[in-house]
Amino acid sequence: xxxxxxxxxxxxxxxxxxxxxxxxxxxxxxxxxxxxxxxxxxxxxxxxxxxxxxxxxxxxxxxxxxxxxxxxxxxxxxxxxxxxxxxxxxxxxxxxxxxxxxxxxxxxxxxxxxxxxxxxxxxxxxxxxxxxxxxxxxxxxxxxxxxxxxxxxxxxxxxxxxxxxxxxxxxxxxxxxxxxxxxxxxxxxxxxxxxxxxxxxxxxxxxxxxxxxxxxxxxxxxxxxxxxxxxxxxxxxxxxxxxxxxxxxxxxxxxxxxxxxxxxxxxxxxxxxxxxxxxxxxxxxxxxxxxxxxxxxxxxxxxxxxxxxxxxxxxxxxxxxxxxxxxxxxxxxxxxxxxxxxxxxxxxxxxxxxxxxxxxxxxxxxxxxxxxxxxxxxxxxxxxxxxxxxxxxxxxxxxxxxxxxxxxxxxxxxxxxxxxxxxxxxxxxxxxxxxxxxxxxxxxxxxxxxxxxxxxxxxxxxxxxxxxxxxxxxxxxxxxxxxxxxxxxxxxxxxxxxxxxxxxxxxxxxxxxxxxxxxxxxxxxxxxxxxxxxxxxxxxxxxxxxxxxxxxxxxxxxxxxxxxxxxxxxxxxxxxxxxxxxxxxxxxxxxxxxxxxxxxxxxxxxxxxxxxxxxxxxxxxxxxxxxxxxxxxxxxxxxxxxxxxxxxxxxxxxxxxxxxxxxxxxxxxxxxxxxxxxxxxxxxxxxxxxxxxxxxxxxxxxx
Amino acid sequence: xxxxxxxxxxxxxxxxxxxxxxxxxxxxxxxxxxxxxxxxxxxxxxxxxxxxxxxxxxxxxxxxxxxxxxxxxxxxxxxxxxxxxxxxxxxxxxxxxxxxxxxxxxxxxxxxxxxxxxxxxxxxxxxxxxxxxxxxxxxxxxxxxxxxxxx
Numbered sequence: 129x130x131x132x133x134x135x136x137x138x139x140x141x142x143x144x145x146x147x148x149x150x151x152x153x154x155x156x157x158x159x160x161x162x163x164x165x166x167x168x169x170x171x172x173x174x175x176x177x178x179x180x181x182x183x184x185x186x187x188x189x190x191x192x193x194x195x196x197x198x199x200x201x202x203x204x205x206x207x208x209x210x211x212x213x214x215x216x217x218x219x220x221x222x223x224x225x226x227x228x229x230x231x232x233x234x235x236x237x238x239x240x241x242x243x244x245x246x247x248x249x250x251x252x253x254x255x256x257x258x259x260x261x262x263x264x265x266x267x268x269x270x271x272x273x274x275x276x277x278x279x280x281x282x283x284x285x286x287x288x289x290x291x292x293x294x295x296x297x298x299x300x301x302x303x304x305x306x307x308x309x310x311x312x313x314x315x316x317x318x319x320x321x322x323x324x325x326x327x328x329x330x331x332x333x334x335x336x337x338x339x340x341x342x343x344x345x346x347x348x349x350x351x352x353x354x355x356x357x358x359x360x361x362x363x364x365x366x367x368x369x370x371x372x373x374x375x376x377x378x379x380x381x382x383x384x385x386x387x388x389x390x391x392x393x394x395x396x397x398x399x400x401x402x403x404x405x406x407x408x409x410x411x412x413x414x415x416x417x418x419x420x421x422x423x424x425x426x427x428x429x430x431x432x433x434x435x436x437x438x439x440x441x442x443x444x445x446x447x448x449x450x451x452x453x454x455x456x457x458x459x460x461x462x463x464x465x466x467x468x469x470x471x472x473x474x475x476x477x478x479x480x481x482x483x484x485x486x487x488x489x490x491x492x493x494x495x496x497x498x499x500x501x502x503x504x505x506x507x508x509x510x511x512x513x514x515x516x517x518x519x520x521x522x523x524x525x526x527x528x529x530x531x532x533x534x535x536x537x538x539x540x541x542x543x544x545x546x547x548x549x550x551x552x553x554x555x556x557x558x559x560x561x562x563x564x565x566x567x568x569x570x571x572x573x574x575x576x577x578x579x580x581x582x583x584x585x586x587x588x589x590x591x592x593x594x595x596x597x598x599x600x601x602x603x604x605x606x607x608x609x610x611x612x613x614x615x616x617x618x619x620x621x622x623x624x625x626x627x628x629x630x631x632x633x634x635x636x637x638x639x640x641x642x643x644x645x646x647x648x649x650x651x652x653x654x655x656x657x658x659x660x661x662x663x664x665x666x667x668x669x670x671x672x673x674x675x676x677x678x679x680x681x682x683x684x685x686x687x688x689x690x691x692x693x694x695x696x697x698x699x700x701x702x703x704x705x706x707x708x709x710x711x712x713x714x715x716x717x718x719x720x721x722x723x724x725x726x727x728x729x730x731x732x733x734x735x736x737x738x739x740x741x742x743x744x745x746x747x748x749x750x751x752x753x754x755x756x757x758x759x760x761x762x763x764x765x766x767x768x769x770x771x772x773x774x775x776x777x778x779x780x781x782x783x784x785x786x787x788x789x790x791x792x793x794x795x796x797x798x799x800x801x802x803x804x805x806x807x808x809x810x811x812x813x814x815x816x817x818x819x820x821x822x823x824x825x826x827x828x829x830x831x
Numbered sequence: 832x833x834x835x836x837x838x839x840x841x842x843x844x845x846x847x848x849x850x851x852x853x854x855x856x857x858x859x860x861x862x863x864x865x866x867x868x869x870x871x872x873x874x875x876x877x878x879x880x881x882x883x884x885x886x887x888x889x890x891x892x893x894x895x896x897x898x899x900x901x902x903x904x905x906x907x908x909x910x911x912x913x914x915x916x917x918x919x920x921x922x923x924x925x926x927x928x929x930x931x932x933x934x935x936x937x938x939x940x941x942x943x944x945x946x947x948x949x950x951x952x953x954x955x956x957x958x959x960x961x962x963x964x965x966x967x968x969x970x971x972x973x974x975x976x977x978x979x980x981x982x
Contacts (some may be wrong), residue, residue, distance in 0.1 A: 162880045162915045169864045169872060206910055232914040254857045254917045 149264030150175045153197065157187040157215065158204035158230065163253060167202065167230070170257050176264075184210035188218065195223050195347075199267045202251075205231040205242065213245045220246040221393065222348060224274070226266040230255065244400065277389055346386040352379065356390060365398065834971055841967045848964070853957055857920030874965050880919045881958050887912045888951060891931075895943060905943065906935040912950075923953045 154176045158164040164180050171178040179198070181187050184207050191198060201219055205212035216227045229242040232253040242250040248266040251259055348356070359376035360368040370388035377387070848854045858873075865872040891908045894900055909932045916925040927950040934942035 160911060160914050160918070161883055162876060163918045165876055165879060166861065166864075166918050169869065170860075173864055204914075206907070206914070232910060232917055253914050254860070254920070256860065257863075 148268075151177050152264050152267060153177045153199045154179070154263075155187055155190065155198045155201045156180045156203075157184055157201065157207070157212075158182060159207045159209075160204065163204065163230075167255060167260075170255060170260050171202075173257060174260050183207075184212070184215045188215065191219060191223050191225070192347075195225075198225060200263060201225055201227045202230055202263070203227060205229055205233065205238070213241060216242070216245050216247055224270075224389070224393075226270045228263055228266065274389060277392060346382060346390075348390055352377075352382075353390075355379065356387070356394070360391070360394070365395070837967060837971045841964065841971060844960075844964050844967065848960060852922050853960060855920045855922040857917065859920075861919060874968070876919055877961055877965070880915055880921070881961075884912060884915055884924075884954060887915070888954060891947060891950075895940075895947060900940060900943075902935050902938050906932060909935060921954075921957055924950060924957060927953050 154171055156164060156167050156171065156178060157180075158167060159182050161182060164182055168178050168180045179190070181190065184203070187201070187203070188210075191201070201215075203212050203215050203219075207215075212229060212231075216229060219225050219227050226248040227246070228249045228251060229247040230251050230253060231238060231242075234252045239250045248270070249263065346352075355377045356373065359373040362376060363369070363372055368391065370384045370391055373391065374382060374384050374387045845854075849858075861873045861876055869875070887908055891905060891912070894905050894908060909928055913925055913928040913932065916928060927946060931943060931946040931950055934946055
């Protein structure tokens with residue numbers, strides 16, 4: 129790492145001052161030493177103040193140490209210790225700095241991914257100096273709009289409403305949603321605040337250095353963000369306004385402007401998710417989903433994925449007793465909608481603010497699916513999934529750097545767990561938008577959704593873990609929610625095996641175990657037993673969830689690293705699903721767990737014949753030593769009809785999203801829903817391995 | 832010393848490298864960046880490149896020799912190599928890398944092997960040529976060696 133200060137030390141006071149862009153402080157991150165050196169020299173030639181590092185982690189540390197130390201970040205996409213997109217999202221979220229992506233890969237989809245993740249620009253290697261000469265515009269643009277945003281928000285809540293209206297209107301329209309929305313919002317704000325233009329201009333004239341007007345950056349820590357999300361949930365995403373949020377949050381030294389700008393980002397994020405989800409929905413439709421409810425799933429999915437920083441909404445969630453299932457944004461409505469019109473509970477899709485985050489380390493999601501019989505339409509499913517995967521690939525922008533869990537239910541009455549092919553996608557760092565495919569039988573919910581979180585770089589993860597103990601990364605887990613019906617035993621044994629192997633895998637990574645929460649849900653007793661055996665060996669927390677358990681007694685949260693397992697009667701015939709969860713989180717994320725459990729319990733009670741299975745898995749990587757952490761939110765919703773479910777051709781699946789912040793391994797969370805034929809009982813076993821409810825931010829504090 | 836002769840030689844060498852497609856426009860950019868403050872910039876970068884790319888090449892070789900090669904890893908390594916080669920303007924090597932990546936994506940091990948050999952060969956040839964070139968430049972002397980003044 130070198131610090132080039134050819135132009136002398138440019139203090140913060142100068143910023144975009146008289147000399148701008150001379151002396152603009154750039155942080156360049158690239159693991160390739162040649163590219164880095166060339167880039168550094170080019171930037172110096174442009175008269176910028178350059179700092180370089182070849183490690184994303186170091187870059188993050190530098191940025192965190194002092195937010196105002198840099199004006200702009202340029203980062204390579206392909207880096208070994210952390211995905212460039214993750215870095216991008218984290219920087220954008222935490223520090224609100226413009227980030228430019230750099231890559232030798234100029235394919236449209238890669239560029240799209242960069243932009244949807246929030247990159248200001250995407251440059252192709254080899255970088256030319258002409259391009260670098262213009263990068264300062266991103267800094268100015270961002271500053272200008274930020275300031276305007278704050279001012280306009282100051283002026284009233286109209287903007288919020290406007291924004292909300294904007295959001296609603298543009299929600300789920302296209303993958304470019306966020307970009308467009310942002311533009312629209314900004315434009316509207318401009319229109320609305322024409323009268324403020326003069327004031328703004330005057331301000332800038334008065335102080336020649338706009339940067340001096342910059343308010344000290346607020347660090348949106350996990351805690352803070354959680355409060356924020358809780359407040360937003362309480363108010364309702366669409367209705368939330370900064371002032372009220374601020375009041376609810378009741379945090380010292382947090383200004384309304386901070387909340388306002390954070391809210392805007394949050395909304396964009398949600399929109400992005402829903403846009404992706406809707407695309408998935410379309411895809412699902414193309415695949416034969418008859419239900420239009422997946423659209424809701426889409427929006428639901430959108431919520432579950434929040435830029436890595438909001439693990440959960442504990443307060444908001446736990447307070448909910450109504451059909452709104454906290455943490456299961458999409459699930460509730462989705463479930464309701466899954467081909468079912470008779471859901472009385474109508475959870476507004478907008479109520480996505482609840483997330484359940486369960487951090488799930490996943491080692492080998494592949495194993496989860498191995499045993500699953502995919503005799504029937506395996507190929508069919510695979511094809512579908514491929515299609516979906518491709519769609520996912522295209523919709524990567526939705527998820528911030530994390531992996532998404534794609535739930536794909538596409539089976540015609542067969543039990544299919546297709547997580548395998550998903551795994552290939554895992555490699556992609558990036559988001560795989562959750563695919564919500566709903567199909568519906570009349571009153572049947574096809575569910576046997578298997579959520580497999582795929583860890584794109586499971587192997588990497590392992591290696592990484594072993595090699596870099598400081599970096600705690602884990603992929604999301606795979607949730608396999610096979611609903612074994614006819615093939616109960618087979619499936620369960622398979623699942624058990626896979627679970628076992630998964631657990632074993634986890635176990636094999638002691639580095640991460642301490643902070644790992646393992647959520648294992650299994651419907652089947654067999655699986656459960658296996659899981660129990662396995663999970664007990666885990667040092668982390670494990671959450672066992674079995675469907676079919678109606679009472680929330682299984683909800684037990686421990687904030688120490690105990691492993692608690694509860695097994696419920698596998699023969700539950702109840703319609704409601706009661707997850708059997710034993711969850712202990714070393715990261716005191718009891719709230720999230722509670723929320724999850726509450727949600728599950730609630731959902732269960734809501735329907736008698738409809739099972740809602742929600743799997744919220746949030747993976748949070750708790751870096752034991754490192755600053756990297758991944759938050760992945762995975763939610764899988766499965767709702768299915770009563771025992772005699774006939775799985776329709778299309779399976780509905782919830783989407784689990786993995787929000788990973790920094791993960792050396794990008795873990796994609798694949799949720800696959802299996803539908804089973806002739807379900808005897810609504811056994812749904814799903815296994816979620818991973819970190820549960822770790823408070824991402826609390827993790828970050830460990831950094 | 833007959834600098835003009837040497838300079839002419841160097842110029843000729845450089846031109847032929849470009850004409851034969853060993854180098855591309857990016858190399859000019861590197862030369863542009865060379866100035867009084869970093870008079871040996873190009874040579875430094877090129878040296879760095881050969882050091883780093885040798886490491887990458889041996890990693891790729893190892894990956895290819897495995898019983899069941901990990902194509903993803905291969906792809907990632909090749910991607911890195913491609914990034915470096917494009918940064919210094921090593922055109923031929925870069926093109927071979929692109930081909931190698933395609934074979935990786937298709938998981939065509941044979942194709943990968945063959946292309947990799949080409950990558951290695953081009954890499955070695957370029958190294959030879961550039962070493963000769965820089966040697967010549969050093970003979971000419973730093974003052975003469977700087978190709979273009981700082982604008």
